[in-house]
Every structure is written in C-alpha cells, then in structure tokens.
Amino acid sequence: MHDCPLPCLADHAPPSREAFGGWLSADQAPLPAANDEEGARLSSSLPEVIDAHVHVFPEPVFEALWRWFDQYGWPIRYKLKAREVVQFLLSRGVSRIVALHYAHKPGMARALNQFVAGLCREEPRVVGLATVLPGEPGAKEILAEAFGMGLKGVKLHCHVQCFSPDEESLHDVYEACVRANKPLVVHAGREPKSPAYKCDTYEICSAERVGRVLADYPGLKLCVPHLGANEFDAYERLMERYDNLWLDTTMTMAEYFTGPPPVRLLHCRPERVLYGSDFPNVPYAWDREIKRLAALGMREIELAGIVGGNAKRLYGSE
Structure with a gap:
C-alpha cells in the first residue's frame, strides 16, 4: 500500500469517454495526421531517455498493421522497417529502447520472438520482450525458450489477442x-x-480485472501502457494500492486526443511511471510526447525516473 503524496483523486473528476475523445469511435476513425514539426534529436538538457514502448515486427506484419491503422486508427507517420526503427531512435539521442510485439494468431509467437532476439543480438541497446498468444498450446515452453534467448519480459495486447486480463488462459503466462x-x-x-x-x-x-491480477500475483511486475486509458482514476487507485504495478505514458501525454492529459498520474507515483512513444505507429512527430513531458516542470529526479531511470529498474538494466 502506498499513500499518494498529492490529493490525486479528490480534486479531479475522471475524464469520460466523450471528454477524452473516446480515442477512436466509429464516426471518428481514421483520425487526422498532426503534421507537427519534429526535432533533429533530443535536447541535451534532458536526462537519459529510454523509450519503453517501441514496436518492432517483421516487415509483412508491420505492413498489415499499418493498413489497419490507415483505415481504422490514424495515419502512421513513420513507416519504417524494424532495424530502421531502432536506428532512427538511437541516432536521435534515445539511449535504449524496449522493443514490443505481439502474436495475432496461434503459431506466430516463436518466430516473432526469434526475430526480436535477433535484433537484440545485433544492437545491445535494444531491450527485447517476448510474446505468446494466451491459451495457445505450449505457452509456458514458448516463454521459457524466449527467456533463454535473452528476452527480458513479455508483451500482450488484450484488444488484438481478445482476452481479459483475469481469465484462466493467462495463468501460465503470469506464472x-x-x-x-x-x-x-x-x-x-x-x-x-x-x-x-x-x-x-x-x-x-x-x-x-487488472486489480484482481495484481492481488492474485503479488510477485508479478505488471506494466499497463497508455496510463490505463481511459480509466485514469481507477488506475490511480491501483497505483496507490499495489507496488507491483507500473504504467507507461504512451500517447496520453502527447495532446493528440481531445481532453486534458492525465498529468496527476505522473505525480502520484512517479517512480512507477515509464515514458513510451508507441513509435513508429504514431500520427505525429517522434519527439512530441517527450517534449511535452519535459515542459511540465517536474522535479528533476522525477523527470529522470519517468524518462529513463524507472525503465532501467523495471528491466534490471541499471
């Protein structure tokens, strides 16, 4: 249990789906491109930056994802291959990236994990995660193989893989x-x-549902992207209660969607929040979110943790 140092919930009404733009609704999608200016590299005044939410896939999978986003999401500004994604960010001042991917159907995970493990061998500044499809045969063996290849964690996606966090098919993964x-x-x-x-x-x-997982598996280090959008108040309460929960900022602080960004979550437990970009699957400049984070006027030690230090601690790379 952790007592939040600020009056996190009392003075803030949680944004409704409508207030936050609903991110995507049938009459909105696809959302427009931002066409904002991008920087040549990160500002030298920033602490070390680790991007904890970067997507890498083999080229055919990336192309399929981009077709989906172009029709149902937003225009992808950076349609880069996986190795180009890595070099783009590292050449612009990001010190390390956490590479995420996920399996869309049974039988994909092993090949995807091998692909990401290969990227990590080529570039030690890539922290690669594994994936598996919840409920597919041999899930535990797939993850054991992935960890044996040096992958540092697991990435799952409820929306794409169509599962609830607390359903029985996840137990093998959590264990x-x-x-x-x-x-x-x-x-x-x-x-x-x-x-x-x-x-x-x-x-x-x-x-x-996430709260039930945190309670049932106190030894599980669980990170929920996008600050748990759009249940910001509920995730704030979970942050206060559970020491095994992390959140990442991905897309929530970029001021691309309507509604104010949930800045209060950064202050509640800044040692449990990671910066992530969602690169390359973004409709705006690659450095848009990090610039906005830097402009919030946070204490130096808190900003340093969010943009890099917390990812080091979570992935054991200090």
Whole structure:
C-alpha cells in the first residue's frame, strides 16, 4: 500500500469517454495526421531517455498493421522497417529502447520472438520482450525458450489477442513471468475502442480485472501502457494500492486526443511511471510526447525516473 503524496483523486473528476475523445469511435476513425514539426534529436538538457514502448515486427506484419491503422486508427507517420526503427531512435539521442510485439494468431509467437532476439543480438541497446498468444498450446515452453534467448519480459495486447486480463488462459503466462522474474506489459486499458477489433474492449478490459491480477500475483511486475486509458482514476487507485504495478505514458501525454492529459498520474507515483512513444505507429512527430513531458516542470529526479531511470529498474538494466 502506498499513500499518494498529492490529493490525486479528490480534486479531479475522471475524464469520460466523450471528454477524452473516446480515442477512436466509429464516426471518428481514421483520425487526422498532426503534421507537427519534429526535432533533429533530443535536447541535451534532458536526462537519459529510454523509450519503453517501441514496436518492432517483421516487415509483412508491420505492413498489415499499418493498413489497419490507415483505415481504422490514424495515419502512421513513420513507416519504417524494424532495424530502421531502432536506428532512427538511437541516432536521435534515445539511449535504449524496449522493443514490443505481439502474436495475432496461434503459431506466430516463436518466430516473432526469434526475430526480436535477433535484433537484440545485433544492437545491445535494444531491450527485447517476448510474446505468446494466451491459451495457445505450449505457452509456458514458448516463454521459457524466449527467456533463454535473452528476452527480458513479455508483451500482450488484450484488444488484438481478445482476452481479459483475469481469465484462466493467462495463468501460465503470469506464472512463467513470476518464476523467471520478468516484467509483463499488457495493453489492458479500454482504449482505443474500435469496431474493427474482434472483441468489445470495454467488455474485456477494466481496471477492476487488472486489480484482481495484481492481488492474485503479488510477485508479478505488471506494466499497463497508455496510463490505463481511459480509466485514469481507477488506475490511480491501483497505483496507490499495489507496488507491483507500473504504467507507461504512451500517447496520453502527447495532446493528440481531445481532453486534458492525465498529468496527476505522473505525480502520484512517479517512480512507477515509464515514458513510451508507441513509435513508429504514431500520427505525429517522434519527439512530441517527450517534449511535452519535459515542459511540465517536474522535479528533476522525477523527470529522470519517468524518462529513463524507472525503465532501467523495471528491466534490471541499471
């Protein structure tokens, strides 16, 4: 249990789906490109920056994802191959990246894990995570192989893989992560909701479900991207209660969607928040979110943790 140092919830009404733009709704998608100016590299005044939410896939998978985003999400500004993604960010001052991917159907995970492990061998500044499809045969063995290849955690996506965080098919994954002391990154927030998904993200995802996982697996290091959008108040309460929960900022602080960014979550437990960009699958400049984080006027030690230090601690790379 952790007591939040600020009056986190009392003075803030949680943004509704409408107030936060709903991220995606049937009548909005695809959202427009931002066409904002990008920097040549990160500012030298920033502390060390680790991007904890970067996507890498083999080229055919990337192309399929981009077609989906172009139709149902937003225009992808940086349609780069995986190795180009890595070099783009590292050449612009990002010190390390956490490489995420996920399997869309059974039988994909092993090949995807081998692909990411290969990227990590080529470039030691890539912290690669594994994936598996919850419930597929041999899930524990797939993850054991991935950890044996040097992958540092697991990434799952409730929306794409159509599962609830607290369902029985996840137990093998949670137990494997706890046993190996590896973090698990799960897109378990309700947004973005889209009719193009094969499941109702508001039905399968909730902070309440995540809370049950945190309680049942106290040894599990669980990170929820996008600050848990859009249940910011509920995730704030979870942050106060559970020491095994992390959040990442991905896209929530970029001021691309309507509604104010949930800055209060950064102050509640700044040692449990990671900066992530969602690169390359963004409709705006690669450095948009990091610039906005730097402009918030946070204490130097808190900013340093959010943009880099907390990722080092979570992934054991200090």
